[in-house]
Amino acid sequence: MNKEALIALGLTPEQADKVIEGYGTTIPKSRFDEVNNAKKQLETDIASRDKQLEELKKVDAAGLQAQIEKLQGENATAKQEYESKLKDTQLSSAIKLALTGKVHDADIAISQIDKTTIELDTEGKVTKGLDEQLKTLQESKPFLFVPEKKEQKYKGWDPASSNLDKDNPQDIGSNFAKEANSKGAPAEKALNPWGQ
Structure with a gap:
């Protein structure tokens, strides 16, 4: 106040x-x-x-220092494990991509491959080591691989090129058309639809 x-x-x-x-x-x-x-x-x-x-x-200062060193070691180990797993994942993905369409089950085929000899480029594509192993694996376990599709040619008559006369190429359809057009013509001038 x-x-x-x-x-x-x-x-x-x-x-x-x-x-x-x-x-x-x-x-x-x-x-x-x-x-x-x-x-x-x-x-x-x-x-x-x-x-x-x-x-x-x-608190024991020496104990703290030991604990810090232990944690640093664990962190270094964890980092190496992470980098190793990351590299393995990249390698497996690159191998799966390279095996697409060549094998029935990529995981089984990858389990048979020695990843330590395979090298990747900067883009993550396999550059070396896979082809040799695939060749050996295909010889020892061919059931893993998808058979190569060969172009099939059917034996027998090819309707598109049935005419043996190379100078006068005609197909059967042309011959039937000529036959139909020549109806009513004298029999000796009628064309044989089989090109003879």
């Missing part, structure tokens, strides 16, 4: 001066609570930090 507030309460100016001299100005309760809560929080924080410091005193 200040002097004006004391006078408003009914004190004389002299009395208000004496109260202020004896007690000074008062602090609002909200400000007091704010400062008091901050003090309590600081005391709690200091106690918590003191406890943490005591726990840190108990």
Whole structure:
């Protein structure tokens, strides 16, 4: 409270001066609570930090260093395993792509191939090592491979080129057409539909 507030309460100016001299100005309760809560929080924080410091005193620095080194080793091993699995996956995918249409089951064929001798280019295509192994595998286990389709030529008469006269190429359809057109002509001029 200040002097004006004391006078408003009914004190004389002299009395208000004496109260202020004896007690000074008062602090609002909200400000007091704010400062008091901050003090309590600081005391709690200091106690918590003191406890943490005591726990840190108990920690063995050499033990921590050993644990850090162990974790670094585990991380390095995990990274190598990840890179190995990634390389194996890329290699398997490239081999499957190269075997597409050549084998019945790519997974079985891949299990029979030594992946360590196969090399890939920067685009992930097989460049070396697969053809030799496939040749050997095809000789030892031909049942894994899809037989190559050979062009089949049927033996016998080829209707499109049935006429043996190369100078006058005609097919049977042409001969029948000529036969139909020559109806009514004398028998000696009638054409044989078989080209004879």
